[in-house]
Amino acid sequence: MIHPTTRVLAAELPDHVGETLEISGWLHRRRELKSVTFLILRDRSGLAQIVLAEPGGDFPEETVLRVRGTVTANAQAPGGVELTSPEIEPLSSLAETPPFDLYRPTVPAVLPTILDHAPVTLRHPRLRAPHQISAASVAGFRATLDALSFTEIHTPKVVSSATESGANVFALDWFGRQAYLAQSPQFFKQAMVGVFERVYETGPVFRAEPHDTARHLAQYTSLDAEMGFIADHRDVMAVVREAVAGMVEQVASRAGEAVQLLGVKLPEVPAEIPHIHFADAMAMLGTDEPDLAPAHERYLSEWALREHGSEFLFVTGYPMTKRPFYTRPEPGRPRYSNSFDLLFRGLELVTGGQRLHRYEDYVAALDARGESTAPYESYLSAFAHGMPPHGGFALGLERWTARLTGVDNIRRTTLFPRDLHRLTP
Template identity: 55%
Template sequence: MTRISASKLKEHIGKQVKLQGWLHNLRRLGQVNFLLLRDRTGLAQAVLGKEDLAPLENLQTETVLEICGVVAEAPPAPSGVELHDVKVEVITPVAEILPFELNKPDVAATLPVFLDHATVGHRHPRRRAILRLAAGVADGFRRTLNAAGFIEIFSPKIVASATESGANVFQIDYFGQPAYLAQSPQFYKQIMVGVFEKVYEVGPVFRAEPHSTTRHLSEYVSLDVEMGFIEDHFTVMDCLTGVVGGILAHISERCAGELEMLEVKLPLVGETIPWVYFPDAQQLIYKREGIDARGEPDLAPEHERALGEWAREEFGSDFVYVTGYPTAKRPFYTHPDPDDPTYSNSFDLLFRGVELATGGQRLHLYADYLAAAEKARLPQETCAAYLECFKYGMPPHGGFAIGLERFVMQLLGLENLRWAALFPRDLTRLTP
């Protein structure tokens, strides 16, 4: 008999079927017992007599089972059906008790305990929904960009020099010489604008963050975009707005069940997302909150939260751009504002008051790079290859990067980025 999945049970009412999966729960009531089997599609309930339980003696939840039975309507059961005349066969017995239960509505563990046992903890239906949603976000990102003619690239993660700042880079022993883990595909995606004009990458990036916060990881998945022949950073923001809209449309279609289980209210994104110029944002925060950050070179988390609230109240938008960050605080390749070089053609996108994406227009003239590289004291030999593409003609270009886990965290209102990652890495955590 061919195995069917739990989600297809109701298509087989009155028929004999075979299911395989994990023992999610067993309610022993004596003569009548209810077994919940979990497979990749969901849960199936089977009704067992006392003697049918014999194969499960001394076994625990998560035992891998095959169950055969006849599908019958049963309104209170999952999907309104259950199995009768059941035969249970053990595929893989489990004798040990789980570190925490997987069959409660919520994950019954604190974050550190959960992370220690995430290899099994991810089997919880809510965890599966979150991870499926993350896959949906990445898929929506790629589909939106493929449809717009962007080409996917796979840039190297072992690199000769830091791309962002030398401070938070991991060093590798590369056949006896020092090398580094890429902090971003920044140099490569720019280089590839010279090849394809429009490129994207979905891949890991590595940041040796020397501090522990609820919204940083040492390794995360970056959704990177870079595009040529732009007017300025507003062209890039238009693209990002379209990408965010594309992701949300994709998951609302493909992850409807997950969004429902997790009680996610999808944010609305219109044709445009409101934006505010950096100095104006500081002025606004001062007026609204009395926090005087005017003249400071960057926004602190509390400033971003205030701007998020303002955007929601003022525009009914969960998203808001801040544009024109001070040039001094942005990477050396950032294009200054031609009208006021103190500020730059850059932006952050805040999602419910937290930085979701960062981007901007880049320098594109070779001479500008030579000057910027000298000013930033970049090691000439290691960035020579990067600079070569500018020697041979680069158009005005820019791009952005979205943190995948950040997107999921903000979408679900998780309090810690680690709840949105598969197996997070931080200052103290290297396993599982």
């Protein structure tokens, strides 16, 4: 029995050459040669090599071990050091064989296998990496908005009416009443502009997407922000730029190893992200459809890269028919709106814009769409009590991580995806 002492991490070993100390982690790989056995131990900091001069250490891979040994320099070993004369103690049961070898550099498994066995398969450094990038991204989002005096809020995920889009909502039994899972914090974050002026939320949203595609999740993490006292949507776009830049910065500083492992090329965020009005984009594309098809988004992204050297492009002024009723029309051109999408590497990443802020404008907008104000009553009341011009945006965390890492399926960017078919693990 080894008595507990201070554990040293694998990455710290080079600072301790000559010392006898303790490391702990998962048996990543065991390699038995003729005269020597190598154990590679994995902990949250990286890998450490352990050398056994005599036969032993025959634990199954993924068994958790505590190893006491002497840190010895060896240029061939990972990090230039290895642990010699080891005493080994298992901390877990002997591990069952994982669905595939976690020590191989590539992942020899299809997505369903990976997802079915997520608690084990996500231990593979390549499969873990997107989640480290995701965590760093959220930290960057929050740090940026904190510095801009935004207040974090937590809003209800269960709502009484399926107002925002009507379709694609999950129904719920709430103490015998019908309720719904919230599709976004839209109405709450707008109302909270009246209280805090600037708010953000990083939380789950739910879409009962009946599509089984590589791009859809039924639960995802939405990074939402809303701010008051704007001149128009361009003030919101300026904050989007800061938020995205902050996210890239934190990914670089907090998840550098994951970035390197996946060969991610982090984008440069221009001081001012180029923008094009929807009408001008249509003219350039030679089309007059009321919406951008995926091929259009790709074309525009390529154009921005070519013309402006930017992997980001704002498309502004989307037609009102394609935006929700709370969108502010463009002054002088009410067919268009004070809204925007941010394209990143060919795909829409952020949607946002200026909202209506006068009660009477909401009533008129709903009326023009032939909708009753009744289901929105509680939402609209905020606007009757004095609301400043305001706007905001939403960024889907998984979509961001997927685009950044270039994975083939958004399910690789969320730990335990929920979709049409998947409700476990």
